[in-house]
């Protein structure tokens with residue numbers, strides 16, 4: 001996720017690659033790749049990375065955050081803005097671990113950041129000024145659209161937009177598989193699936209019609225789409241997507257609850 005964000009920020013021209021410092025604990029090959037592929041500075045020194053930064057972005061797995069915070073608490077200052085993209089981890093947990101009055105903004109991007117097409121939510125913690133929200137929003141705007149939400153809305157946002165690309169990739173995989181099974185060559189099948197999703201997404205974005213109205217325009221009475229939709233609805237259809245969002249949001253809540261108890265294992 002960190003790589004997708006860095007790539008999007010660089011590609012959009014928001015920040016020069018040499019002003020981004022990336023770090024991890026152990027994987028030297030990844031650091032090398034990041035430097036070669038994006039021109040960023042990648043270092044094993046977490047202290048150097050944090051000390052040099054105006055804005056620190058946390059992007060480890062939730063299970064690693066407690067140790068990560070313990071590793072930076074001695075040198076991060078309240079003048080530095082901390083953005084956390086970690087699913088489910090409450091800003092209050094980070095604030096408490098770092099003590100003082102650390103400005104923390106939770107951000108939920110998605111991997112389409114890589115091409116500047118994320119939709120990212122921002123939720124400000126206890127000690128964040130309006131100016132810091134503006135700074136964070138300008139930075140995150142470089143990887144796509146932004147919305148500012150209340151922190152309690154993060155779980156559902158994560159279920160829809162953080163995890164959402166995976167549902168759409170699954171749809172693409174299914175369309176492609178069906179095309180191949182129908183006798184179409186794999187490369188063409190992939191193109192058909194991707195372009196169908198892309199075209200529908202762009203129509204939904206650009207048309208004055210609602211998605212529901214657009215769906216109806218495809219669906220001729222007693223035609224092929226009606227037959228297709230009937231099978232889709234019989235097999236779960238939109239309810240399957242809603243269930244996916246609900247389950248993802250529930251998992252996000254579970255992670256938050258673990259942080260209110262500890263220790264975190266996943």
Ligand SMILES: NC(=O)C1=CN([C@@H]2O[C@H](COP(=O)(O)OP(=O)(O)OC[C@H]3O[C@@H](n4cnc5c(N)ncnc54)[C@H](OP(=O)(O)O)[C@@H]3O)[C@@H](O)[C@H]2O)C=CC1
Pocket residue numbers: 001002023024025026027046059060061062064067068071085086087088108109110111162163
């Ligand atoms: N993937 C996605 O689509 C999205 C992910 N997120 C969130 O982003 C976070 C990362 O996810 P993802 O990128 O998939 O995970 P990855 O496992 O790919 O990346 C996590 C990185 O964190 C590094 N890391 C772990 N502990 C530390 C530490 N103490 N200090 C510095 N670096 C550390 C790891 O490297 P090493 O082990 O070498 O330290 C690794 O490079 C998660 O919290 C997730 O909830 C949010 C939105 C979307």
Ligand SMILES: O=C(O)[C@@H]1CCC=N1
Pocket residue numbers: 087158162163
């Ligand atoms: O699967 C996850 O936990 C992360 C958060 C949102 C997308 N990926």
